[in-house]
Amino acid sequence: MQPHSSEAIVLKAVPHGESNLVVSFLCREQGLLRGFAPGGRNSRKRFGPALESFSSIQLIWTAGRGDLVLMKEADLLDLRTGLRTRLPSLALAAYACELVEKILPHHEASPEAFLLLHSLLDTLNLTGASFEVRMLFELRLLRLCGYEPHLLHCSECLGPLGGEMVLFEAMRGGSLCGGCAGPSAGLRVSRGTLGSLARCLHSPLEAFAGFRFGARSLSEGGSLLSACVREHLHGALKSLSFLDKVMPAGQPAEARIPGVRGDESP
Ligand SMILES: [Zn+2]
Secondary structure (H helix, E strand, C coil), X not given: CCCEEEEEEEEEEEEECCCEEEEXXXXXXXXXXXXXXXCCCCCCCCCCCCCCCCCEEEEEEECCCCCEEEEEEEEEEECCHHHHHCHHHHHHHHHHHHHHHHHCCECCCCXXXXXXXXXXXXXXXXXXXXHHHHHHHHHHHHHHCCCCCECCCCCCCCCCCCCCEEEEEHHHCEEECHHHHCCCCCEEEEHHHHHHHHHHCCCCCCCCCCCCCCHHHHHHHXXXXXXXXXXXXXXXXXXXXXXXXXXXXCCCCCCCCCCCCCCCCC
16 A cells, blocks of 8 residues: 655544544645554554654655544654643643634644644744744634634625724624624624734734733633634534633733834734
């Protein structure tokens, strides 16, 4: 059987039987895959410590049975030990990996999603977590999946938004003008927050340093993005309650990233 080789990020490894693992991973070229690692729990020779969640690896596999590929060997490229020593970084890494696994289609190449997750994990490993980092990741991932919310115009009539406060409803695609809103129970979000999020979408996928939001944008933007993420998932994320406990919405960042800029930069 033809072996394949790719750089991959380990999302999750679940024990299977006494010695095996079932591993979810995101490949640079092949997208989201699940693999069976025979002896993965104790085969130091074939897999070493490479099958830890959040690691980057070079993986060799062949076609397996059904949905599962058969993992042959994995070489560790980066264990990202730094992110394992800080609770907020660990919680955000677990959330990001679970979100990627639930929201991306399987077996579809997405080099951009790979770059985004790789850059996020590197940031958590080297610098630490912040609420801005979480929001940037959510916003960019939503866009890559085709779920980008309408921010600066009405999601229904595409017309301009009136007033300083705007109604936002994730189920209806985003911001709503006064004429379309109706008796909506959506979120009320300031124009400033919508503008900050829209500007973030113009930044490179891999850029996480130097972003600062004010308290209001952190709170409103966090709620808005959480509503959008929930809208496009089937079922709850196991890692979310832990993340919300460790890094509550709208709180100042745990580890500020050096390179201070003004509010809502760049
Ligand atoms: Zn409208």
